[in-house]
Structure formats: structure tokens, C-alpha cells
Amino acid sequence: MSVVIGQLWGLTVIVDEWMKGHSATAWWGAGFLCLSFLVVLGLWLLDPKDR
Numbered sequence: 001m002s003v004v005i006g007q008l009w010g011l012t013v014i015v016d017e018w019m020k021g022h023s024a025t026a027w028w029g030a031g032f033l034c035l036s037f038l039v040v041l042g043l044w045l046l047d048p049k050d051r
Helices: 002-020 023-046
Strands: none
Touching: 002 023
């Protein structure tokens, strides 16, 4: 649940920066969100018994 809330908060920050015209910051944030998602996905796949 905390991952979902963190991703939504990050998306909110990125959209806010994009709307302000700071596209470089928004792209860095989008990259961070993608990397964060891949790390969580990797950890989830690491231990299938935990599901």
C-alpha cells in the first residue's frame, strides 16, 4: 500500500512540475518513478511464496 501511495504522490509532483513548465525536472521524476516500480517488481518476483 505504501508503494502505491508513494507512486501516486510522485506522479502528482511530476505533473505539477510539468504544468509549471519544468519539463527537465518532470522527465527526471518520471525516470525515478519507473526505476522505483522496477525495483518493487523485482523484489516482488524474488519471493513468490510471500504472495
